[in-house]
Amino acid sequence: MSEPMPRSKWQSISALPRFFVFAYVWSWIFWIPMVLAYRNRGPVPEDAGALQGIPVWALVAALIGGYGPTIAALVLTGRQEGKPGVKALLQRLKIWRVGWSWHLFAWLSPVVFVVVAIAILYARGGNLGEPNLQRLRLIPIALFFAIPFGPLGEELGWRGYALPRLQEKYSALTASIALGLIWTFWHTPMFWAPGGTVISGGPVTLWAVAKYVAFLVGLAILYTWLYNNTKGSVLLAVIFHTTANAMLPLIAFPDRGDDAGRLVDELSIIPIWLTVAVVLAIYGPKTLTRRTPEP
Numbered sequence: 001m002s003e004p005m006p007r008s009k010w011q012s013i014s015a016l017p018r019f020f021v022f023a024y025v026w027s028w029i030f031w032i033p034m035v036l037a038y039r040n041r042g043p044v045p046e047d048a049g050a051l052q053g054i055p056v057w058a059l060v061a062a063l064i065g066g067y068g069p070t071i072a073a074l075v076l077t078g079r080q081e082g083k084p085g086v087k088a089l090l091q092r093l094k095i096w097r098v099g100w101s102w103h104l105f106a107w108l109s110p111v112v113f114v115v116v117a118i119a120i121l122y123a124r125g126g127n128l129g130e131p132n133l134q135r136l137r138l139i140p141i142a143l144f145f146a147i148p149f150g151p152l153g154e155e156l157g158w159r160g161y162a163l164p165r166l167q168e169k170y171s172a173l174t175a176s177i178a179l180g181l182i183w184t185f186w187h188t189p190m191f192w193a194p195g196g197t198v199i200s201g202g203p204v205t206l207w208a209v210a211k212y213v214a215f216l217v218g219l220a221i222l223y224t225w226l227y228n229n230t231k232g233s234v235l236l237a238v239i240f241h242t243t244a245n246a247m248l249p250l251i252a253f254p255d256r257g258d259d260a261g262r263l264v265d266e267l268s269i270i271p272i273w274l275t276v277a278v279v280l281a282i283y284g285p286k287t288l289t290r291r292t293p294e295p
Contacts, residue, residue, distance in 0.1 A: 022072035030065030031189040069157025091274040095233035106236045110244035117267035129255030142246045146269035151241035159237040180220030198265040218272040225279050228289040
């Protein structure tokens with residue numbers, strides 16, 4: 001790779017459309033055949049798992065497709081900034097000395113969001129079935145399998161590459177909303193897949209998409225707040241993404257229905273946006289931090 005060249009603000013911003021197109025095209029090339037294979041599978045028993053009948057190649061394609069943002073970030077950074085740029089990007093995965101409070105937020109806040117959502121569900125008369133607390137021993141396994149399906153494939157791209165460039169031109173809040181929208185619709189093929197989004201498994205309607213937009217835009221604001229206050233740590237973003245994907249409290253409810261699980265996801269929008277409101281009130285929308293965000 002060539003030696004890195006100084007990056008002007010215009011060069012940084014103009015690189016973003018190429019990044020987003022690259023991420024979308026890579027992911028959709030793999031995801032669309034996987035979704036077609038899922039929707040064209042033969043008859044399966046009513047009590048069969050969501051993945052039964054899907055060819056192995058389609059599951060592998062789903063995994064590879066999820067790495068579109070990270071691959072786009074690495075390729076474009078290599079072309080624009082050379083090996084030193086790629087090394088600097090990867091170094092953000094090693095930033096962990098950021099204060100214990102930020103680690104606690106990354107590890108535990110998604111758990112709190114789900115617990116609050118479950119409480120709201122029960123207050124409204126819903127039910128997830130009989131809890132089995134012994135299943136909580138499966139938490140390490142859930143976290144292990146959550147890491148490759150989303151966090152590693154996305155965060156070097158969304159937070160490591162796109163977010164700092166967006167913040168060079170826009171406020172932290174505006175950059176977060178823009179990135180949240182792009183992040184939402186990057187998932188579009190997965191709306192018709194088994195799992196992967198709040199919509200997956202249910203009817204794909206404008207209302208369902210609107211709720212998913214609210215879900216991811218709220219999270220995107222919290223990701224930016226986390227990133228800007230942890231020296232640009234992509235590692236903390238990966239942890240936050242992993243814990244959010246794992247939906248750990250639901251492990252204790254093995255008899256919950258798919259609809260109940262989706263409803264918990266949707267109800268978690270409430271605590272997410274309450275947290276966003278507190279963050280905006282304390283840190284302000286311009287930088288979401290009390291210091292200048294990392295470049």
